Amino acid sequence: xxxxxxxxxxxxxxxxxxxLIPIYVFSVWLYGLRVLALLAFVLxxxxxxxxxxxxxxxxxxxxxxxxxxxxxxxxxxxLPPTIPFWIAGVxxxxxxxxxxxxxxxxxxNIFNPALVGRAFIxxxxxxxMTAAWAETYSSLPGGLVRYxxxxxxxxxxxxxxxxxxxxxxxxDLFLGTISGSIGEGSALLILLAGAYLVYTKTASLTIxxxxxxxxxxxxxxxxxxxxxxxxxxxxxxxGGFLFATVFMATDPISAPRxxxxxxxxxxIIGFSAMFIRTFALFTEGIMFAVLIGNSFGxxxxxxxxxxxxxxxxxxxxxxx
Amino acid sequence: MADLKVVARNxxxxxxxxxxxxxxxxxxxxxxxxxxxSLVMGLGVAFVTGLSSFTISLLNKLxxxxxxxxxQTFVIAFYVILVNLFxxxxxxxxSKQLGPYVGLIITNCIIMGRAEAFAAQNPxxxxxxxxxxxxxxxxLVLLVISFIREFLGFGTLFGIDLGLNFTRWTLMVMPPxxxxxxxxxxxxxxxxxxxxxxxxxxx
Numbered sequence: 001x002x003x004x005x006x007x008x009x010x011x012x013x014x015x016x017x018x019x020l021i022p023i024y025v026f027s028v029w030l031y032g033l034r035v036l037a038l039l040a041f042v043l044x045x046x047x048x049x050x051x052x053x054x055x056x057x058x059x060x061x062x063x064x065x066x067x068x069x070x071x072x073x074x075x076x077x078x079l080p081p082t083i084p085f086w087i088a089g090v091x092x093x094x095x096x097x098x099x100x101x102x103x104x105x106x107x108x109n110i111f112n113p114a115l116v117g118r119a120f121i122x123x124x125x126x127x128x129m130t131a132a133w134a135e136t137y138s139s140l141p142g143g144l145v146r147y148x149x150x151x152x153x154x155x156x157x158x159x160x161x162x163x164x165x166x167x168x169x170x171x172d173l174f175l176g177t178i179s180g181s182i183g184e185g186s187a188l189l190i191l192l193a194g195a196y197l198v199y200t201k202t203a204s205l206t207i208x209x210x211x212x213x214x215x216x217x218x219x220x221x222x223x224x225x226x227x228x229x230x231x232x233x234x235x236x237x238x239g240g241f242l243f244a245t246v247f248m249a250t251d252p253i254s255a256p257r258x259x260x261x262x263x264x265x266x267x268i269i270g271f272s273a274m275f276i277r278t279f280a281l282f283t284e285g286i287m288f289a290v291l292i293g294n295s296f297g298x299x300x301x302x303x304x305x306x307x308x309x310x311x312x313x314x315x316x317x318x319x320x
Numbered sequence: 321m322a323d324l325k326v327v328a329r330n331x332x333x334x335x336x337x338x339x340x341x342x343x344x345x346x347x348x349x350x351x352x353x354x355x356x357x358s359l360v361m362g363l364g365v366a367f368v369t370g371l372s373s374f375t376i377s378l379l380n381k382l383x384x385x386x387x388x389x390x391x392q393t394f395v396i397a398f399y400v401i402l403v404n405l406f407x408x409x410x411x412x413x414x415s416k417q418l419g420p421y422v423g424l425i426i427t428n429c430i431i432m433g434r435a436e437a438f439a440a441q442n443p444x445x446x447x448x449x450x451x452x453x454x455x456x457x458x459x460l461v462l463l464v465i466s467f468i469r470e471f472l473g474f475g476t477l478f479g480i481d482l483g484l485n486f487t488r489w490t491l492m493v494m495p496p497x498x499x500x501x502x503x504x505x506x507x508x509x510x511x512x513x514x515x516x517x518x519x520x521x522x523x
Contacts (some may be wrong), residue, residue, distance in 0.1 A: 087487075098504075120491065127487075
């Protein structure tokens with residue numbers, strides 16, 4: 001049995017992996033080499049799980065898709081740096097076995113697997129997922145030569161704002177020298193990765209812009225009406241909003257395919273994210289927002305298609 | 321009498337009401353957070369299904385076809401009320417925890433299903449065995465689900481603390497967990513059945 005025969009190469013997925021490299025380097029600098037150990041562990045569990053599930057579906061000719069590597073790598077970036085290894089393992093198992101394998105494997109999943117995995121452990125283990133955050137290294141070489149994190153803090157910029165009302169400077173949010181999940185920190189690096197993905201035609205610019213503008217629009221609206229006291233720039237740059245916009249909402253499998261549907265899909269996500277942040281108990285809402293968007297995606301796509309068909313039929317009736 | 325054994329075994333394995341026929345799902349989702357609840361609920365259902373099937377089979381010739389289902393429901397309701405009163409009198413705590421679900425046993429599709437599909441065409445004794453063991457099949461599935469949920473969610477079994485010091489899975493205590501667990505069980509049992517059938521066909 002040759003390893004090559006059991007691996008499905010996917011060009012698009014390679015590009016996503018390339019775009020993640022700078023973010024990983026930056027995260028290691030912030031939180032230490034444990035990030036890489038965590039990634040290796042998640043990959044090992046994730047790929048074995050994918051192979052096992054695909055064997056159930058396809059028999060001995062089963063192939064592990066490169067998308068499973070992307071899912072594992074993205075999933076790792078959404079976790080808090082202090083997460084115990086076994087919880088990360090449970091999350092990636094849920095992602096690849098329940099959210100992907102159970103639906104039939106690559107190309108059949110209706111929800112973004114990485115986010116389903118994260119949502120599962122987010123609700124199961126709220127303490128480990130939200131109570132402790134890591135302080136970041138701030139000087140070179142920082143975490144690049146150390147294994148563990150610098151120390152614990154109990155606040156990310158969003159939690160600090162909610163509990164004490166202190167606003168983190170926009171510059172820090174943009175550069176990413178802030179506590180939070182492993183990969184969500186640097187808006188700059190995420191935007192660069194997004195630009196690369198759009199340039200190489202890997203991810204849809206329509207979805208990214210639509211989520212971004214919708215998030216921008218609704219956070220401005222909530223701020224102006226007075227429901228929310230969070231400044232707009234902070235809303236967009238803090239938490240996982242940009243990360244999810246660039247990497248999660250654009251997942252080619254679980255997002256709609258035609259432009260009109262993609263725009264509506266983006267608006268739903270942007271609205272849900274800001275709505276959950278403002279009105280729900282959860283501090284961050286983008287994870288649930290993308291999952292909500294995923295569940296409405298097929299409905300939106302079908303409605304758009306049907307409306308097109310009827311308007312075309314009408315036109316023909318008039319002309320004919 | 322070998323027939324009765326086959327009827328009983330099929331109800332627990334091949335024709336399991338929950339895993340194979342996908343009946344009684346609502347209550348399997350609702351009462352499986354604790355093993356004690358599942359046990360009491362499962363025994364209640366086994367009691368009601370067994371005796372109502374028995375009674376309906378006895379009354380079979382007396383019931384006019386057109387009001388058949390109405391009478392069946394009356395019979396089932398009678399036994400459900402017995403169970404409910406028994407629980408309220410002797411196990412008030414569990415009765416409170418199960419809440420409306422004991423009364424809702426009457427809406428459990430398994431009971432009506434057995435009455436219509438089996439008891440209406442068979443003599444009383446096989447009907448009793450069929451009904452009772454379909455309830456036992458239901459009970460066993462409930463126990464498996466609640467074992468997983470109670471163990472991971474509370475770290476206890478039948479309310480007894482196992483003294484294991486591990487992180488509790490909050491999700492397992494919540495209703496959605498029942499959906500995952502039951503779906504996974506159905507997935508695995510169906511996959512096994514399909515494989516077994518393929519083997520039979522090829523050999």
